[in-house]
Amino acid sequence: MKLIFSVSALLAVFFVLNANAQNPDFPWPEGKNMAISLSFDDARASNPDPGATLLNEYGVKATFYVVPASMEPNIEGWKMVVATGHEIGNHSLYHPCSGNFVWSRNKALEDYTIQRMRNELTATNDEVERLLGVRPEVFAYPCGLSFVGKGEETQSYVPLIAEMFLSGRGWKDEAPVDPYYADMAQLTGMEMDNMSFEEILPIIEAAAENRQWLVLAGHENGTEGNQTTYLSMLRKLCEYANDPANGVWIAPVGTVAKYVKEKREEMEGNLNIPGISKPAANGTVYLTAEKGRGIGPDIQYMPEWNAFGWFTAKDRVEWDMNLPKKGTYEVWMDWSVSDEEAGKPFVITSGDQTLQGVVKPSGSWETFQKIKVGELLLDEDFNRIIVASGEGFDKGALMDLKALTLVPVKK
Numbered sequence: 001m002k003l004i005f006s007v008s009a010l011l012a013v014f015f016v017l018n019a020n021a022q023n024p025d026f027p028w029p030e031g032k033n034m035a036i037s038l039s040f041d042d043a044r045a046s047n048p049d050p051g052a053t054l055l056n057e058y059g060v061k062a063t064f065y066v067v068p069a070s071m072e073p074n075i076e077g078w079k080m081v082v083a084t085g086h087e088i089g090n091h092s093l094y095h096p097c098s099g100n101f102v103w104s105r106n107k108a109l110e111d112y113t114i115q116r117m118r119n120e121l122t123a124t125n126d127e128v129e130r131l132l133g134v135r136p137e138v139f140a141y142p143c144g145l146s147f148v149g150k151g152e153e154t155q156s157y158v159p160l161i162a163e164m165f166l167s168g169r170g171w172k173d174e175a176p177v178d179p180y181y182a183d184m185a186q187l188t189g190m191e192m193d194n195m196s197f198e199e200i201l202p203i204i205e206a207a208a209e210n211r212q213w214l215v216l217a218g219h220e221n222g223t224e225g226n227q228t229t230y231l232s233m234l235r236k237l238c239e240y241a242n243d244p245a246n247g248v249w250i251a252p253v254g255t256v257a258k259y260v261k262e263k264r265e266e267m268e269g270n271l272n273i274p275g276i277s278k279p280a281a282n283g284t285v286y287l288t289a290e291k292g293r294g295i296g297p298d299i300q301y302m303p304e305w306n307a308f309g310w311f312t313a314k315d316r317v318e319w320d321m322n323l324p325k326k327g328t329y330e331v332w333m334d335w336s337v338s339d340e341e342a343g344k345p346f347v348i349t350s351g352d353q354t355l356q357g358v359v360k361p362s363g364s365w366e367t368f369q370k371i372k373v374g375e376l377l378l379d380e381d382f383n384r385i386i387v388a389s390g391e392g393f394d395k396g397a398l399m400d401l402k403a404l405t406l407v408p409v410k411k
């Protein structure tokens with residue numbers, strides 16, 4: 001008896017945690033399970049050869065994030081890297097990091113401004129173009145750091161990267177990129193230096209399981225030494241990625257970033273990515289099912305309707321929003337229900353305020369109607385609104401819920 005109880009408790013937790021995972025598997029090309037991008041930073045001397053030379057044996061293309069001055073001793077080698085189809089990314093002009101790195105004390109991010117960063121990143125693009133004839137579209141944060149300034153004057157330069165580049169990659173991150181969720185200006189970069197293929201394989205397998213994009217980051221290419229991506233590991237990784245049975249799409253960061261952006265745009269309006277809603281230009285807040293968080297044993301986001309299907313009294317949907325100021329809002333609900341399932345009570349709560357109602361017939365499951373439920377006084381900045389069943393029910397369904405619309409009340 002005790003065992004049965006704990007198993008069902010575990011299952012309940014499992015379903016609650018998985019209630020959000022209702023989007024279709026991310027559509028990687030040719031039915032692949034995941035994407036891998038190999039990336040190498042700093043324009044190290046070993047990158048063109050043996051690095052790119054080895055990758056070329058396998059037809060695998062990588063991204064090299066360069067500091068232009070470091071390429072100068074071997075421009076011919078770097079031209080070969082470009083000519084064989086690899087991507088060149090921007091890794092800044094002088095590689096500024098925190099002044100805690102003593103070598104960066106004369107170019108410490110703590111002493112930078114956004115304008116200085118902008119000027120230097122533009123100069124880096126110009127210099128790469130002058131040397132190699134290609135202009136970088138992607139960026140990697142030196143030392144994985146994305147701030148300038150100190151203390152109260154600290155600023156993030158992520159917005160600058162979002163403006164200037166297709167993507168920005170971090171360093172020594174702990175999780176792969178989620179293609180549905182990720183901010184392109186903050187792609188995670190997981191270290192591959194000084195690791196065997198056997199150490200990297202579990203990371204690849206976990207990313208494949210979750211249909212993610214694994215951006216691996218390294219430095220030198222060789223057989224030993226600090227910050228070195230081992231050639232033996234790269235060979236095994238290329239063989240693994242080239243085996244169709246493993247379902248891996250291996251491509252440069254920019255190629256994958258463009259693909260992910262395109263797919264997200266195609267699917268816009270039919271994806272459930274819970275997140276913060278903000279008022280539209282007219283002040284109205286549209287809380288669509290796309291942005292809602294379905295929580296419970298049997299709540300389902302239905303992409304074809306962009307609505308939540310509601311099957312038990314334990315299910316709920318939460319919406320989070322940021323508002324510019326405190327104010328009263330009319331709450332409109334966009335729902336559908338069949339005549340036979342209509343009539344169950346629902347509640348909408350925000351903090352200690354509650355609106356109650358009964359799900360009125362909408363005509364059919366396919367016919368959505370909109371009705372004013374009441375008014376809520378909402379706070380400046382963060383608010384959470386929860387829609388739930390008003391009482392338990394044994395079978396049937398509560399409703400399909402497409403959206404809440406919050407219309408500011410003019411005082």
Ligand SMILES: [Zn+2]
Nearest residue numbers: 041042142143
């Ligand atoms: Zn670097």
